[in-house]
Amino acid sequence: ALPPLRPTPEAAPSKADTPSLQKAAPQPSAAITVDIRRGMPKNAEQIAQVLSRMLGRPFSRIDVLTAFGEKSYLLAEIDSKIMGLAGFQVENLIxxxxxxxxxxxxxxxxxxxxLIQA
Structure with a gap:
């Protein structure tokens, strides 16, 4: 049987051999205000449009209204325009x-x- 392989000190790259990678400093940007609100039946058409666009299949207002029986939506908006959403279900306090x-x-x-912090 062969002995187990162990790295030798000379086989491991030293810090001098490893190029240093420096991250660019983040550029300051204007503060972005994201408003989070609960999706309501009056938002069903907007939610359906986002789902259709992002999931690549048609969703109607009725599909979303039907889903409201089992799930809820949080809408993320910037300047009153939906930029994202989270659909969630609550069962047994989970x-x-x-x-x-x-x-x-x-x-x-x-x-x-x-959305995550909401």
């Missing part, structure tokens, strides 16, 4: 997110953070 969608034009970090 909340489960089953949809988490951000529109391509949405600023990912602030919209995702707002």
């Amino acid at each position: 909340t489960r997110v089953d949809e988490f969608l951000l529109l391509p034009e949405a600023p990912i970090e602030p919209v995702a953070r707002a």
